[in-house]
Amino acid sequence: MRLLIGFDLLDRQIVDRDGVPVGKVDDVELSEDARTLTALLTGQSALGGRFGGVLGRWITAAAGGAEPRRIPYDLVAKVDSAVHLAIKRELLAPPALEKWLDDHLIGRIPGADNAES
Template sequence: MLLAFDLLDRQIVDRDGTPVGKVDDLELDGPRVTALLTGQQALGPRLGGWLGRWVTTSAARLDIDRRGPRRIPYDLVERIDSAVHLSVRVELLDPAPLERWLDEHAIGRIPGADDD
């Protein structure tokens, strides 16, 4: 399996088809995938450079209750196709604090951003 092609940036959905997030990084134990990592604290190191450091530190500062990225154990993965399907129902996660801040201060100010 080519991990970067087969897993990274895929949408994660629970057993009911509810979107949970995207695979931003992987947790490995040798050659074995142990968890899917999601959120800005997982994405930042993949971006690299000053942008990656800014994303990671901003997310860490805004999400003081969480140490590191959200972690989904790999044994909860049922199948992988155009999305990563979990075998359990996951309650819709609250948006990460950085996502809320960006929505309020950047994306929300774009004309037409609040239209459905």
């Protein structure tokens, strides 16, 4: 299937196999020869790179050096008005900011480790 990255992917909502939102496509990763789409990238650092200039640097800096969330393209089941994944959201690595908040803030709240999901 042939896709136009800027038209078919960028800024599209990503949903898991149950329709639960995962994020938006902020950028993509291509193979070294730039012929194959290898991953979808989400997060501020990926988005900042698309803007460039002062605004892009500011958006990237606000991410605190966090790497973008990388979703391998082979997990994509279909692309229409959204990007549908073939797996549940819980099987993906958490976004860097979410993990940092959990490790440094939420996880330090007394009783947080006993909370049910």
